[in-house]
Amino acid sequence: MGVVTVADVLRHAEDFERKLAEFYKRLSERATRDGVRILADYMSRHRLRIAGALDKLSPAQVRRICCTPLRYEPHGADIRNIASAELVPDAKAAEVLDAAIEFDEELIRLYRQVANQPVDQEVKAIFESLIRLEERSEIELKKMKAMDYF
Secondary structure (H helix, E strand, O other), X not given: OOOEEHHHHHHHHHHHHHHHHHHHHHHHHHOOOHXXXXXXXXXXXXXXXXXXXXHOOOHHHHHHHHOOEEOXXXXXXXXXXXXXXXXXXXXXXXXXXXXXXXXXXXXXXXXXXXXXXXXXXXXHHHHHHHHXXXXXXXXXXXXXXXHOOO
């Protein structure tokens, strides 16, 4: 195993987010239920969170954070899980929300593995921020599901 850096983890997470956005876009285009189409369209446009978290930092901070080596290679946010979650065109909103909750949980697991490593406080803060974003998203998704909003 080579040296894994924060940049490697962030690239992996960005790729996962991009694939999720594509997944939701395809679902929106194929969905037969209006509520599912609206939900999937919304989720395809609001998936990319990493760039927003890094935009608040200076270029020097981003470089320093991204170059940080990790002691352990984190695992999670498996892109194969997106393909295996392929939903049928007449999927119900609850099925879409269940898949979205699982995707958020995968990212949370990935980010926690980095935040729990012996890393600089600045790195830890970025990953804790990403964890909070995903946890808030998960709570909102669970609320939508409980209210049968779509």
